[in-house]
Amino acid sequence: MKKLFLLDGMALIFRAHFALIRNPRINSKGVNTSAPMGFVNSLLEILKKQEPTHIAVSFDLPAPTFRHEMYKEYKANRQETPEDISIAIPIVKQIVDAFNIPRLELAGFEADDVIGTIAKKASGAGFQTYMMTPDKDYAQLVDENTFLYRPSTKGGIEVLGPKEVLEKFDLDRVDQVIDLLGLQGDAVDNIPGVPGVGPKTACKLLKEYSTVEGIIENVDQLKGKLKERVSENRDQAILSKELATIKLDVPVAFNEDQLLLKEPNKEELVKIFNDLEFKTLLKRVFPGEAPKKVAPKPGEQTSLFGGAAPAAKAVQEEVVEEIEIPIDTINSVAKNYRLIDSEERYQELVEYLSKQSEFAFDTETTSLDSLLAEAVGVSFSAKKDEAYYVPLTLDKEKDQKILAHFKDLFLNEKILKIGQNLKYDIQVLDNLGIAVKGPFFDTMLAHYLIEPDKRHGMDTLSEHYLNYKPVSIETILGKKGKKQKNMRDIPFTEVYEYACEDADVTLQLKYALESQLKEKDAESLFYDLEMPVMETLRVMEKEGVNLDVPSLETYSVTLADEIVQLEKDIYDLAGEEFTISSPKQLGIVLFEKMKLVDKPKKTKTGQYATGEEILQGLRQHDIVGKILDFRQLNKLKSTYVDALPKLIKEDGRVHTTYNQAVAATGRLSSTDPNLQNIPIRSSRGKEIRKAFVARDEDHVFMAVDYSQVELRIMAAFSNDQEMINAFKAKKDIHTATAAKVFKVAEQEVDSDMRRKAKTANFGIIYGVSAFGLSQQLDIPRSEAKQLIDAYFEEFPSVKKYMDDVINKAREDEFVTTLMGRRRYLRDINSRNFTVRGMAERNAINAPIQGTAADIIKKAMIDIQQWMNTQNLQSKMIMQVHDELIFDVHKDELELMKSKVKELMENAYEMKVPLEVEVGEGTNWLQAH
Structure with a gap:
């Protein structure tokens, strides 16, 4: 069987870039290699798993196409191509050439037109053709020999033949995909469509009238606003259909021999991959073919320093012979x-x-x-x-x-x-x-x-x-x-x-x-902060913390009983038993048998979507609430309740590992266990903290927590007098904010107002948008926008700070904390507003979150140094976000409470005073 794969190069480049935008792959030369890496990974998956006999990659050219001549506004609202993608395009083309895969490009036409033409010719020649692209527009080309091969940004592949296209789009014929696109339009390509007509309405009209032309001919049978919209936009609908139609008669030759899969150009590909630092990909393409490192000859001198190594030469050569060389200019100096x-x-x-x-x-x-x-x-x-x-x-x-x-x-x-x-x-x-x-x-x-x-x-x-x-x-x-x-x-x-x-x-x-x-x-930050806190963290790790294992074991049994009961309740509501943790089985029960929604959302692999976000939207159904509880209890039990006792070492204590070089903002993280993620808000989660206990009867837990430190830093950075005065007067900042934003007296602020003000306070720090705030508060976007506008009206200095820090970041391409920690923002001047927007949010947040991280590190150093001079029995044992936890000997409790509070509040001098809250108890929950 002849099997042809046609890849939409530009679409795959964009997909790979944005799939990794939150965690881009930057090589040692500072080049963002996300798009080339993603493209190569996709290509290798095809070559390995699909085994095509023929292959080609099509690229758009920068010149205008016939669609621009038809409609000058075509793609006019597209954002500027991100700079990293502009750099990636020629790299990907070099990779395609090095693989000896033909590139299909033609001025005046888009990649989908070229692919469409080749695919139809290949279908007539007996090929099975797979068009690899995330672009849904290609669905119009599908037939019995031509398939849409859609990769997902979340992994997995969706292969669409005629049957799958009709099911996915709810249409009667594949060619109606063009009519659907013509009616609903396409915001990405700026195809106007018929205003107010979305997918559901379009499908309903097409089932009744077959085509766009059929709908226009029968416009008098439509009613109300729909009739008015179709009537007023009939020419626009026809134009939109033409713009959405992929041409099948592009003047490009179909040459079977030219499309045959060939061996790659090894020398060229190795050179490109080494330059990009694709070591793993190089091994995948050419297993065991990486060049070897030459063994250095041992010196001839006999003195200890500067002399020969006493090991046998044969051993030396045997070891180094297997070392791979990543670059051509390897250091070959004798060691x-x-x-x-x-x-x-x-x-x-x-x-x-x-x-x-x-x-x-x-x-x-x-x-x-x-x-x-x-x-x-x-x-x-x-x-x-x-x-x-x-x-x-x-x-x-x-x-x-x-x-x-x-x-x-x-x-x-x-x-x-x-x-x-x-x-x-x-x-x-x-x-x-x-x-x-x-x-x-x-x-x-x-x-x-x-x-x-x-x-x-x-x-x-x-x-x-x-x-x-x-x-x-x-x-x-x-x-x-x-x-x-x-x-x-x-x-x-x-x-x-x-x-x-x-x-x-x-x-x-x-x-x-x-x-x-x-x-x-960064010298001062390095020598005065990071190096001293490294030793402080080591001492804390060595000290560890006691766990009340019997209480966890008891709680595990309680959770197990609750989980069993939830299972029974779910089975009763479903009318059958099934594996609740299986997304596939759960989707069938909820959406096929119980029919909770008319048109359930599916994943890229064709399964019903049963993720957290989907189920939260269906919580009104009893079974869904119980399923969410079932998931939460299972996670709580497996991740913490059952896992924590297994982490106890020979000394009977749990010792976390603090990671100092993970979070770019300067925050510490921890592993085995991850203390930062131990849940505290839910009553069930609080049971976990209760299990962290003082070492013996002579000790108590003391928890000291910075009070709203990030908001205080924001107030100091922005020099907003309203916020500064509220903090100095020791007011509840969220109540004070609510009073200003909602223009009421502080005593009139209700819990809902405070909740919204609190969310806005913390959201502003993270550069939240009206859409983001509306999602967090579950309110209309218009209301969220009004809330943000009112906030900035009452706190204009905060808005000025945000604007100033972004403008300064555009000049420097980095932002700094009060202690000089930098966060580099390579995309702050990007022409693409999605990429630029993310960098702008980091510009606002990084100095605040980073300064909070620096302050608590400074406090930890000061406290540890003081404790060392006092030769105390008490120990600092944990750090979680803005909180420090101590195992305190009862004889030293008052001294520790007083001195730790003093040292933490004086760790750094700002316009806004730092405040801490001190708690004590036999366990972490009581002390917090």
């Missing part, structure tokens, strides 16, 4: 990597490093969990291309004796210690009784401040800043999976070069990044 495995050499290395002003170090371990990890060895580097590896034995007593040689070195506060993700390595050494004192330089955190939106892994940084790809861990341990080895299983003769390279690369990254910190005015 002096040495094993240090005797008392004499320990002393020599310590003596050498003690004379240095700085050194990089890295630990090789058995686990990614720093509290469980056993150290296999430690590597050091104090000079470019030179490093030393100290293997350990995994016998704690023996390893402590080995590391004792290095104890004073790590304690020396005159030597800068450099590392990549230092918090982890410091904790690993702490497990063996080796304390590491600063000053510190963490290359991961340095890059986080330099490029907060990018990836900060060592390999990525090395390729970008050093033009060098380090040895992959998989080269040593094998690929991830059950068969992957553990570092404890690898002889140190096979590990030492890999370990040395990590320390060497980290040292070289420090050289590259410190100048970047200075250039970006």
